[in-house]
Amino acid sequence: MHTLAIDTSNQALGVAILKDKELVGEIITNIAKNHSVRLMPAIEYLMENVNLSVNQLDKIVVSKGPGSYTGVRIGLTTAKTLAWSLNIPIVGVSSLEVLAYRANFSNSFICPFFDARRGLVYTGLYESREGNIDLVEKDQNTLFADWLDKLATFNQKIIFISPDIEKNAEIIRERLGDNAIIPEMTYHTPRPCDIAIAAAGKDPEDTHTITPNYLRLAEAEANWLKQQKDN
Amino acid sequence: MKDTYILGIETSCDETAVAIVKNGKEIISNVVASQIESHKRFGGVVPEIASRHHVEQITIVLEEAFEESGLSWDDIDAVSVTEGPGLVGALLIGVNAAKALAFAKQKPLIGVHHIAGHIYANRLEEEFQFPLLALIVSGGHTELVLMKEHGNYEVIGETRDDAAGEAYDKVARMLNLPYPGGPHIDRLAAEGEVTIDFPRAWLEEDSYDFSFSGLKSAVINRIHNANQKGETLKQEDIAASFQASVVEVLATKTLKAAKQYQVKQVIVAGGVAANKGLRAELEAKFSETDIPLLIPPLKLCTDNAAMIAAAGTINYEQGRRSAMDLNANPSLTLR
Ligand SMILES: [Zn+2]
Numbered sequence: 001m002h003t004l005a006i007d008t009s010n011q012a013l014g015v016a017i018l019k020d021k022e023l024v025g026e027i028i029t030n031i032a033k034n035h036s037v038r039l040m041p042a043i044e045y046l047m048e049n050v051n052l053s054v055n056q057l058d059k060i061v062v063s064k065g066p067g068s069y070t071g072v073r074i075g076l077t078t079a080k081t082l083a084w085s086l087n088i089p090i091v092g093v094s095s096l097e098v099l100a101y102r103a104n105f106s107n108s109f110i111c112p113f114f115d116a117r118r119g120l121v122y123t124g125l126y127e128s129r130e131g132n133i134d135l136v137e138k139d140q141n142t143l144f145a146d147w148l149d150k151l152a153t154f155n156q157k158i159i160f161i162s163p164d165i166e167k168n169a170e171i172i173r174e175r176l177g178d179n180a181i182i183p184e185m186t187y188h189t190p191r192p193c194d195i196a197i198a199a200a201g202k203d204p205e206d207t208h209t210i211t212p213n214y215l216r217l218a219e220a221e222a223n224w225l226k227q228q229k230d231n
Numbered sequence: 232m233k234d235t236y237i238l239g240i241e242t243s244c245d246e247t248a249v250a251i252v253k254n255g256k257e258i259i260s261n262v263v264a265s266q267i268e269s270h271k272r273f274g275g276v277v278p279e280i281a282s283r284h285h286v287e288q289i290t291i292v293l294e295e296a297f298e299e300s301g302l303s304w305d306d307i308d309a310v311s312v313t314e315g316p317g318l319v320g321a322l323l324i325g326v327n328a329a330k331a332l333a334f335a336k337q338k339p340l341i342g343v344h345h346i347a348g349h350i351y352a353n354r355l356e357e358e359f360q361f362p363l364l365a366l367i368v369s370g371g372h373t374e375l376v377l378m379k380e381h382g383n384y385e386v387i388g389e390t391r392d393d394a395a396g397e398a399y400d401k402v403a404r405m406l407n408l409p410y411p412g413g414p415h416i417d418r419l420a421a422e423g424e425v426t427i428d429f430p431r432a433w434l435e436e437d438s439y440d441f442s443f444s445g446l447k448s449a450v451i452n453r454i455h456n457a458n459q460k461g462e463t464l465k466q467e468d469i470a471a472s473f474q475a476s477v478v479e480v481l482a483t484k485t486l487k488a489a490k491q492y493q494v495k496q497v498i499v500a501g502g503v504a505a506n507k508g509l510r511a512e513l514e515a516k517f518s519e520t521d522i523p524l525l526i527p528p529l530k531l532c533t534d535n536a537a538m539i540a541a542a543g544t545i546n547y548e549q550g551r552r553s554a555m556d557l558n559a560n561p562s563l564t565l566r
Contacts, residue, residue: 034558036323036326036327036558036559037556037557037558038556039327040327040330040331040334040555040556041555041556043334044334044555054334054335054337069279069282069320070282070320070323073282073283073286073320073323073324073327074323074327076286077285077286077289077323077324077327077328077331078327078328078330078331079331080286080289080290081289081290081293081327081328081331081332081335082331082334082335084290084293084294085293085304085331085332085335085336086335207290208290208291208294209287211283211286211287212283212286214283218277218279218280218283219279220273220277220279220280221277221280224272224273
């Protein structure tokens with residue numbers, strides 16, 4: 001049973017191949033370059049290097065957001081089109097959950113987040129317990145300051161994981177004090193093999209209807225809805 | 232000789248479309264999922280919303296196109312896709328889906344220029360005779376393209392500001408007509424009379440370029456003036472006068488170019504090719520010549536994937552392939 005994992009939801013580009021539960025190969029780059037240009041060549045390269053032909057794939061797993069709208073769509077479009085044309089199941093996993101796996105086995109609360117600009121973040125609260133990652137507070141698009149105040153009320157150690165950790169470390173320490181744990185930089189890049197672990201316990205989604213987890217309406221739609229309400 | 236079946240994918244604006252075309256000339260299946268109802272509430276296409284709809288639709292439309300065709304992947308020779316120009320976020324969905332298909336089914340990948348597609352929509356109706364001249368008019372394009380052979384495109388004229396379709400949409404908005412405004416103006420124009428002498432932008436004597444922003448401003452100014460003076464202008468007459476100016480310039484320049492380059496065929500393509508006023512003016516002008524004029528049926532004028540597959544067939548036959556690093560290019564030039 002071969003699983004192909006894809007993540008282009010944020011800056012990192014990740015592709016992994018697993019045979020059953022074993023990691024066979026993985027590519028991660030963490031540079032600001034075009035996912036659309038690089039994703040398919042990365043998949044092709046990795047498949048070739050592990051001597052796998054496309055017909056040997058049994059399952060596709062993908063990070064379905066939140067993150068960059070365009071990035072999420074590139075990964076999901078590639079994943080769902082592969083799944084449809086190969087007639088194999090697809091499982092989508094929250095990009096935040098995938099990130100939380102970087103602190104698995106910590107037996108601690110984990111707060112993964114992505115900067116969503118203007119003081120906002122995409123975030124959720126997860127907990128690592130005996131090697132499992134459980135959801136505590138659902139993924140949301142929220143003001144980081146408010147979110148941190150809420151986390152402070154837990155009065156527990158919380159591990160913060162984010163590709164945007166550097167520019168947010170100060171406010172985290174300010175609000176959480178010693179309860180904030182911020183690991184070394186290399187822990188803040190998601191690993192695509194974690195998508196497969198997270199997906200193992202989830203049911204496949206309908207290939208046609210699986211859609212990105214934007215966590216936010218398109219701006220035009222939000223404005224339009226507001227106008228409808230005001231009228 | 233073996234038949235060639237090319238799959239086409241088009242997502243450059245607000246239609247998610249997939250088609251299969253045989254030998255570049257025969258439509259086997261042609262599925263278009265239009266998003267127009269969703270964008271109507273915004274008065275125009277919202278790029279982010281368009282991209283979202285494309286992701287939701289892409290595999291559904293693919294499946295429908297295959298079901299309609301009765302073919303299987305074994306029959307398909309290559310996957311072609313619009314790589315540009317268009318809305319980048321929208322193009323990306325088609326491009327990445329096409330790459331995934333080409334990889335999964337081990338088929339050649341072919342990037343196609345959207346305008347080449349519009350031109351080749353005509354070949355689904357009638358075989359080309361070279362040299363030919365193509366007039367492309369749509370919401371995003373106003374171009375005169377000279378073709379000396381298959382796959383060879385020379386842009387001899389293009390708009391320096393607004394596309395013709397864009398001018399239609401803007402004037403339609405001034406007249407409070409629903410989006411998309413082009414067909415409404417065309418309908419009103421048929422009921423009105425040319426009572427206002429709007430400017431015609433001929434540009435330099437030897438130029439085949441177009442310009443519609445001056446005309447658009449003239450229409451807007453005329454309406455403002457009338458409003459200020461309390462004068463009532465008939466909507467039908469504004470539409471008729473505006474349309475007369477647009478189609479006269481388009482038809483005159485097309486005729487002049489057709490004569491200069493001694494073409495054997497003139498083809499009209501793009502969404503505005505459905506415009507009755509434009510069709511009538513072109514037909515009138517070309518009836519005095521012996522140059523045949525081709526205008527495709529309505530459903531081939533608007534964006535579709537059969538035209539992409541038809542153009543892609545030529546690339547396939549000429550051995551032109553794209554690599555897996557193919558990207559969406561919103562400002563791709565026609566070559
Ligand atoms: Zn078009």
